[in-house]
Amino acid sequence: MSVIKAALLGFGTVGEGVYTAIHSHQQQLNELLGVRVEIVAVLIRDKNKKRDIESNILVTTDFEEILNIRDLDVVFEAIVGEEPGYTYLKQAIDKGIHVITANKVMFAKYGQELIHKAKQRNVKLAFEATTAGGVPIIRTIQRLLQVNRITKVQGILNGTSNFILTKMRENKLSFEAALHLAQQKGYAEADPTNDISGKDAFCKLMILSQLVFGEQPCWSEVKIEGITSISQQQIEEKEHQGQRYKHIAEIYKEGKLIKASVKPIIVDSNHPLYWIEGVENAIALEASLVGNITLQGPGAGKMPTASAMIEDFAEIVQHQQLQEKIPALQM
Template sequence: MIRVGLIGFGTVGGGVYERLLHTKKQIKQLLKNEIEISAILVKDRQKRRAENVDTFVTTSWDEFCERAEFDVIFEAIGGIEPAFTYTARWLEKGVPVISANKKLVAERGEILEHLAVDHCTYYGYEAAVAGGIPIINSLKGNLTTTPITRVSGILNGTTNYMLTEMIENHRSFTEVLLEAQELGYAEADPTDDIEGFDAWYKIRILSRLCFGTWPSVTSFFRKGVANIEDWHVEVGERLGFKVKLIAEAWRSDLGVKGRVTPAFLSPTEPLANVRGVTNGISLEGDFVDQLLFLGPGAGKEATANSMVEDFIFHERTTNAIRVTKEGKREQAESCIHSFVFINHADRNRALEWVKQEGIAVIDTYAHHEGEGWIVSSNNSSPFETYPIYGDISKRKREKTIHSAQFGAF
């Protein structure tokens, strides 16, 4: 008998409970053993939700621990504490833990993985990145010796939904944020999504799988979508660019670097066509060129399915470890152009800036609220600036602002 302990009974925890019940026969066939949900630990406010559950439910940590000799724990409560304490306790007892908690994995994953190794068990976190996309275990299982030079993706469904609505239906940032909250895509406090923390946690986890070590927090830049104005999106759309919140990490000559930032994608970029709450992940390497993974980034069913599949994967492939190797080349930052947005009042200052810094202005485009300039990439712009990914020669042609200050374009 495989005795399961479930910590948390919110949306994800409830989904795991249902998924385990619905797959009992398949699990028995695969693992040659029956599965039993022995106990569920809930918060007070979740207790009513679990009233009709046919298993032991408690709000007491001590009662939960004493209920059974668990064979696996599913952690679905979110945040760092008490999730870290709970997870560490079971790993130290040699009990495997499956988590969907991206913040915990990103911030304490190195410690928890060491605990798992030291106590001959495993810590699974497939569901912590991109919901229903099996990216973590693809890296652990099918790509164990494949060198990866860059990983990038759209890892936050909330902001991707918002930006898609702004581009395709010409809606305002404020309007689509309110709708995202009404639809349950964004929390009442949307800070983690809007400020890029959610994607920042996830790309750090992917970096660990792709490059073999947990990255330094200071090596990963983060910028959210809060400063994107409606007219920035309009100018980008006019040129055929689509704005996305892109998370990426790459191996450079200074070590692993990464960032989360809004970016404009040209029509040549595969991730440009990832719409709505869908997530997309791109892996690049010398032997695979580019692999693209698309799927649901969140949701009760998708996330619960990933947690159960994560458990099955680890039970059937003990000691699955990705062996990272150096690629044939170092990966430079993949963007060589940026989009700079300048309000009319700042135009003279912007002209002086490009002159002093020797920045090449490739093209300029007018809007009644300001101007958008495509420039050779520069990370120290005093203006609102976003990287451009892809071939800018494929952009739609618009009438440029002819200005003697720039010379011929």
């Protein structure tokens, strides 16, 4: 059985999830792809942290060592922030290594450039995990809605914000108390700024914009408003009127202009996002042929995010195998 060599860039929540998923689903991968997946290296920042990694795997802080691995097929990137992820992925693509990323901050800014580079090098670049974690929204748009014209996208793209709004309504908590609960449950970071300010949802919206419309609006013109200004009293008042506050990232086209915003919107029960509760994410699409579709699921977390990356991986290998067969079929 042939072997596929993979390296993990980052071994935090997501990187460790991919490591676990490859081990726990090796048999499924074998049966599906007819290959054995071998993690040959892990890139980290702090060599002194204790980690549960098999002793035959290279653990390094030096990306050069990973680039120099012979016949490395694919890297899973789960580092935080624009750099060094962007530079590492460029280098990997240049070397003909397939790339799977979860890094939304980096990808919102550099995704298009990396996709272009990957095409030139005939390398696959997959990014399902960047947007709404385990919800297969990227694949749905790329593969299942190819002929449809998508006219509008609305999403609850940040589980932490949605959890806070849900708890403020259900348990009549103040914003601060709901945020504290989110932190206790591990849904919110110690510094939750990106989640509650709308910045995290904005990055995902830009990735969706690029995918749906082939371009992004001017970032500085997008209204980004978080959830911090909503009081428990406002939420309660709306509830009496059968309405809910939802933090919604929205994008649509008006003529040639892309209109985008990330802000709290009051919705009633006939809106598909009214029903999305807790840490769940959901994306409602309007498309020219099919009409309205809503996808819902876990928007973050170790295994849902790893799931998105492993499914990307399976598709890359299948695509590669198909390409190898085509010359034979044409003979």
